[in-house]
Amino acid sequence: MSTGTARGEIEDVLSRYALGYDEGDLALLEEVFTEDAVLTIRIADGDLIGPFEGRAAIIGMMRDTAQTQQDKRKHVISNLVLDERGDTATARTYLTLFSVADGQLTVLTTGRYETELRSTGDGWRLDSVHIALDLPY
Numbered sequence: 001m002s003t004g005t006a007r008g009e010i011e012d013v014l015s016r017y018a019l020g021y022d023e024g025d026l027a028l029l030e031e032v033f034t035e036d037a038v039l040t041i042r043i044a045d046g047d048l049i050g051p052f053e054g055r056a057a058i059i060g061m062m063r064d065t066a067q068t069q070q071d072k073r074k075h076v077i078s079n080l081v082l083d084e085r086g087d088t089a090t091a092r093t094y095l096t097l098f099s100v101a102d103g104q105l106t107v108l109t110t111g112r113y114e115t116e117l118r119s120t121g122d123g124w125r126l127d128s129v130h131i132a133l134d135l136p137y
Helices: 004-023 026-032 055-067
Strands: 033-043 048-053 072-085 088-101 104-120 123-133
Touching: 004 026, 004 072, 004 088, 004 104, 004 123, 026 033, 026 055, 026 123, 033 055, 048 055, 088 123
Parallel strands: 033 123
Antiparallel strands: 033 048, 072 088, 088 104, 104 123
């Protein structure tokens, strides 16, 4: 279980992650990851993509991916299940990925985030992120 304070701070980190990506705010994205964070992705039970090791590699991959997208994306994170263990925590959440293009709103995919977080001197930070998407997009 988690304390209310930790839960609120972790929810904030997850929201900053989504907002940073959606708004193209690389500085905000950099703030949410530990320096040695790792990120992996699996799309529709396909091959594992990654690992992207280190904050710079993760931010580079996200920047490059966002530059190929012609639509406006909105990552909505919900259903947080949190297990806090002192200065580390595991957060499992759902993802709903929306796209806005040409006046149309579309749900691109759903999925899960499985994240490990670490409490640092600067607050909670993402240490490990696995993205499991239900459908390719």
